[in-house]
Amino acid sequence: FTASPHTSSSRHINHHQLYNNIGSGGPSLEFLEKMGVKEPNDVARVRLSIISVEEALQMYKDAKTAEERERLLGPLREKMMEAAMGTDSNNGGASNGSSAVVTPPVAAAAAPSVVADAPKIEVKEVAVPPPPTTTVSAPIVVQKVEVKTDNNKPAAPIPEDIASLDDVTLQLSTAAMRLDAQTVSTLLQSNPGIHLDEDTTNAAFRAVVNAVDRAEARDQPIPPTVPQMLHHIFDADLQHLLTREKITKNVTCMMPQTEGLTTHGLNYVFDDGEHKNLPLEEGRKCEDGNCCDKCSRNIFPTFAQEDEINFDTYPGLNTLTFNELEKVSAATIIQFMRLIERVRRTMAHEYGLDLKTLLPLQAYSRKYVAGTTQKGGGGGEGDFVTLHTDEATHGGYHYSCVIYLSTQGEDFQGGDFVFNDPKDPDAPAEDFRHMSLEEQLRRTGRKLTPFHPTRGAAVIFSSGWENMHEVEKITHGIRYAVPAFFTTCPVPEAAYDQMVAGKPKTDEDIADDWLHLLLAHRPESPMEGAGRVRELLMKWHYMCTPLSMH
Ligand SMILES: O=C(O)CCC(=O)C(=O)O
Ligand SMILES: [Fe+2]
Structure with missing residues (x-):
């Protein structure tokens, strides 16, 4: 980040490794055929990656009953996740025909040092909505959607293919699986009470991390959408915990x-x-x-x-x-x-x-x-x-x-x-x-x-x-x-007055605190470190909750 020139590249983790547990395994089509499964049902087809994300989405939209949709939702998410991770077997894997070499999207979002080392994969061009950072695919058509946010700022438009999904919950999980932090944030801000299931919460979390890594790679400040999303994630985390054994x-x-x-x-x-x-x-x-x-x-x-x-x-x-x-x-x-x-x-x-x-x-x-x-x-x-x-x-x-x-x-x-x-x-x-x-x-x-x-x-x-x-x-x-x-x-009020930046007053201030108190990766003396930690602990509530709760 601008405020902290990197002195070490060791902090840049390999994002392949970071996300390597994500995505679906599941039996191959050949395996199912060998087992005598002639016509896998829709759920199996979606899960099996034999269709593109678009087709899977269409299948979801065409579903006649709520139960059918419900059953298709999980595999559809996996499918979208694969596409976002660049592991979709329709996109990646051995292919013949015209192909382009791209860096997998998630790695592209990391620091340049990682991108340079990242293994290249051969990608067959198919009609799949592009994951957020892929460089080769057609740009997402943007549809202007009027959305009101908490703090009355103009909301970013939602990409058309996501906006076309009639169900906000699905829009949200789709955007999260694609690590599309901007859309996740827009949807969360405009639907404050929306329920986030555990998968979507975790995907939104990965989108947050991705947004922070990208900001750092580009030497930009942390966008206010990062803490905004985290606040929703923290809310959802507690709700999920309250359903578990205690x-x-x-x-x-x-x-x-x-x-x-x-x-x-x-x-x-x-x-x-x-x-x-x-x-x-x-x-x-x-x-x-x-x-x-x-x-x-x-x-x-x-x-x-x-x-x-x-x-x-x-x-x-x-x-x-x-x-x-x-x-x-x-x-x-x-x-x-x-x-x-x-x-x-x-x-x-x-x-x-x-x-x-x-x-x-x-x-x-x-x-x-x-x-x-x-x-x-x-x-x-x-x-x-x-x-x-x-x-x-x-x-x-x-x-x-x-x-x-x-x-x-x-x-x-x-x-x-x-x-x-x-x-x-x-x-x-x-x-x-x-x-x-x-x-x-x-x-x-x-x-x-x-x-x-x-x-x-x-x-x-x-x-x-x-x-x-x-x-x-x-x-x-x-x-x-x-x-x-x-x-x-x-905490005595005077303690905040003595800080360089006191209590945050805007979402940008909250994002700046996340950067300067936690994520800047700057070298510091033990004394400086101790001061930063003190400030972090005193500002904890202001960083971890939205302005309306301060
Ligand atoms: O590690 C534990 O289980 C307890 C540690 C503990 O009691 C403490 O740090 O005060
Ligand atoms: Fe203890």
């Missing part, structure tokens, strides 16, 4: 006894062994914050889908810290933001908080390695985390989350996340005698509730003394997790 346990909020603090002094903060003996009383401490008086533990077995935390698609997701973003791809950074924003919205929903009152104070990827000792404080490697309370670690931590990027039993052994509570006096005694003395001390008088981490799962809980927890020793392998801590302490 295991909740409500617990009584606890805080250190005011009396107890003097007898125990501040020792409990520093003496890990004493932590569980700290006298507590009911209620929330939440100093200077606006916590609610509900405390709980929530487990989301599928907080993120597998392909959202794929380290090939999002290189560096498992080692990301906001302080070192220079060499991290835009895809990874935005995906990380997306996950943390999903946590923030989930917490606001769970605890009935006004979204603007909840901000992240810390979020980073943490690596645990069997057989290592933690270096330094906080996020250094190590093979366990001692019993602690997040709010005792930092008074500003009011709500906590851990997203897991590794699976116990596959990627590592041991490493349970354990809630550690006083034992119920009526519970039967347990026999710990076969355990080490250390383990006996740990368990005596306590009730342990372990969670076995799996990729994509998350635990979300109030950060107070009701939720003391620890991470058991990782005995083998590497365990990646993303802890994130949120505060309800308001």
